[in-house]
């Protein structure tokens with residue numbers, strides 16, 4: 001049986017950074033599930049049709065990391081039929097041996113409720129905005145407003161809202177360096193990894 005690490009959290013909390021490091025360390029497959037929603041939004045047209053037609057190549061587009069693509073993603077992510085169209089791909093990805101790390105908003109709650117490790121990675125709004133602004137070379141105040149709008153939309157939607165699974169370990173990275181955040185996440189995996 002594949003070993004699944006589910007990592008959820010709000011925008012720019014550092015979940016992708018941790019997910020990539022864990023996948024590299026353990027030799028697991030990694031899926032940034034936000035890319036599915038970003039690529040669906042970037043396809044344009046009817047979002048449900050776009051989600052159903054998504055191919056792995058769509059995830060390689062080089063315009064998916066922009067703030068605009070993030071906003072478009074969070075709008076179409078609130079549509080239940082869009083989410084339903086993306087479930088099978090995520091389940092197949094998670095089933096790969098020897099294990100998989102998926103990061104997103106609903107991995108521990110909806111997509112992989114039986115994941116062996118569940119982390120909810122968070123950080124203060126200001127810290128997240130500063131990190132994302134530095135990454136994009138953007139204005140921190142503008143990024144802060146966008147993050148808050150996206151988090152509100154993601155948390156308040158009716159289907160698969162952003163929230164920690166009751167059995168998730170909460171990891172607040174506000175005052176942690178990247179190395180310390182990865183070490184804290186790895187300590188949790190080590191506790192639960194069968195030997």
Ligand SMILES: Nc1ncnc2c1ncn2[C@@H]1O[C@H](COP(=O)(O)OP(=O)(O)OP(=O)(O)O)[C@@H](O)[C@H]1O
Nearest residue numbers: 011012013014015016017131135173176177178181
């Ligand atoms: N602990 C940390 N300390 C400082 N910078 C960090 C830390 N963790 C992540 N970062 C930086 O913050 C930015 C956002 O991190 P990352 O992309 O991992 O977040 P995310 O939660 O996956 O974002 P998204 O929701 O957009 O997918 C990146 O530039 C990353 O290098």
Ligand SMILES: Nc1ccn([C@@H]2O[C@H](COP(=O)(O)O)[C@@H](O)[C@H]2O)c(=O)n1
Nearest residue numbers: 033034035037073074077104105106154
């Ligand atoms: N499991 C997920 C992952 C993402 N979303 C939505 O996509 C937007 C972009 O995600 P990033 O991780 O790339 O920032 C995000 O704001 C969510 O609306 C989702 O709904 N479920």
